[in-house]
Amino acid sequence: MNVDLFDFELPEELIAQTPLAERTASRLLMLNKQSGAIEHGAFIDLSSKLHAGDVLVLNDTRVIPAxxxxxxxxxxxxxxxxxxxxxxxxxxxxxxxxxxxxxxxxxxxxxxxxxxxxxxxxxxxxxxxxxxxxxxxxxxxxxxxxxxxxGEMPLPPYIKERLDEKERYQTVYSKHEGSAAAPTAGLHFTEAFLAELEAKGVELAYITLHVGLGTFRPMSSETVEEHEMHAEYYEISEETAKILQRARDEKRRIIAVGTTSARTLETIGQRFGDEPLQSCNGWTSIFIYPGYTFQLVSGLLTNFHLPKSTLVMLVSALAGREHIMQAYEEAIGKKYRFFSFGDAMFIY
Missing domain, CATH: 2.40.10.240 (QueA-like)
Structure with missing residues (x-):
């Protein structure tokens, strides 16, 4: 599969340089992975797409001033x-x-x-x-x-503006230090919005994946299959393993917040197969691209990613390349903000 299949033209002015004043003030593109239907709204509209019994999985890694x-x-x-x-x-x-x-x-x-x-x-x-x-x-x-x-906060190279408030490059639930970059889909949440989702019956579960070298490396091969991912460290607690196992047994939706959470969930899905999920840690170099069969993830909240990146390939594996390319074309046309400090997409 050629890497160029995941290329698109992105105007530079759509690359968000600074975070919004309010974390939840970003826009949200909602994509039905089966039909390809697209809706546009605000981030807080995520609440209307989540139901009691859904499990929202968040990566609680914390960025070090690396x-x-x-x-x-x-x-x-x-x-x-x-x-x-x-x-x-x-x-x-x-x-x-x-x-x-x-x-x-x-x-x-x-x-x-x-x-x-x-x-x-x-x-x-x-x-x-x-x-x-x-x-x-x-x-x-x-x-x-x-x-x-x-140390200084290691902002991605496409962000040229200085970040005055360091905590805006941390999620409000960040806990375990070790990342070279933030799990940026989680930057949209406030403690109040998470509490609102919990009150609705959405279950929160936390995993840890320390984001490493793969975030900064471009695709160096012409074909997708030749690319090798860099290994990143992950941990799943006993409490989270039990939450995920119950959800799987009861066929409830498991929604990953960010591609880091998705990769961690799929790593443990592969690790345990049909056996009960358990607390564990290790290194993952899982590479998810179209043709992949998801083990645990049924939905994904994510930001908009770089052309020809492994992250565009991951979301294409979940929703289909054609649906993703159409959604990205629409997002560019409607001037959504891209990358770390940009707007969000919910694939369900």
Whole structure:
């Protein structure tokens, strides 16, 4: 299957640069995955599409201030590191820029402790592809506190505006630190709107998937089948496993909030098959594209994605490529806002 099947023209002015003042103020395109019927409304209209007994699955990962700006110890050249994945102890997988200056053994310093010594130091131990490096950090004190002091929020490259309020790139239910990017479909929710859905009888369940390198990597192959996804860490609690198992047994709808939740649900669906779902953790590199048979997900709330991206392929697997391309064409025509701070789509 050719990647170009998932291409479309997107005017640059439709890429949302800043979040709306109110989280729930975005627009909502509602797509019936069977018929392809499209409705347009406001995000709060999601309430009318959810029913008592539906399970809404949210990713409670929290973005860390993962972008570090430092200097090479030997030359003073500026280096940017984006933390992607903690491996063990103080070893991390990072994206380095400019990567060509980051050979094995290179040392990069961050901050100043007031005595001319860095607050944080990174030494390159391994080189990977497309700017990836394995570095070991050395420091005194608590790593996360140093990150809060030195790091910046790692906004996607298509967002040029500065984000003044860091919490607007976190969901209101974010809990477990570890992501290099936000699960952006969840940014639309407020605590009040979630409480309103619960009062209606919608059941909330939380999973964790730490968003990593795959979010920043474009498709590098010409065919869909050749693409390899980067592994990301996930966790499912015992409470969530029981909620999902009851919903599956009773044939109630399981609605994923965001593609990260969808990928996690489908990972455990494949992991346990027809056996009872259990609490678990691990790494997933699941790649969902048309032809895939969904195990658990029956509906999806998501934002609008990049042309030719793995995320457009995932939503096309759920609703059909033709329905998705038609919906995107209509969204562009009606000037919906795209990507991380943009509007939402509900596939049901």
């Amino acid at each position: 972008r570090l700006l430092g200097m090479k110890q030997d030359t003073g050249a500026k280096i940017e590191l984006l933390l992607l994945k903690q491996l063990e102890d103080d070893r991390w997988e990072v994206l380095a820029k400019p990567a060509k200056r980051m050979k094995i053994g290179t040392v990069v310093d961050f901050g100043d402790n007031g005595s001319g010594e860095p607050l944080l130091r990174a030494t390159v131990e391994e080189e990977g592809e497309m700017g990836a490096r394995i570095v070991r950090f050395s420091y005194e004190g608590i790593f996360n506190e140093l990150l809060d002091q030195l």
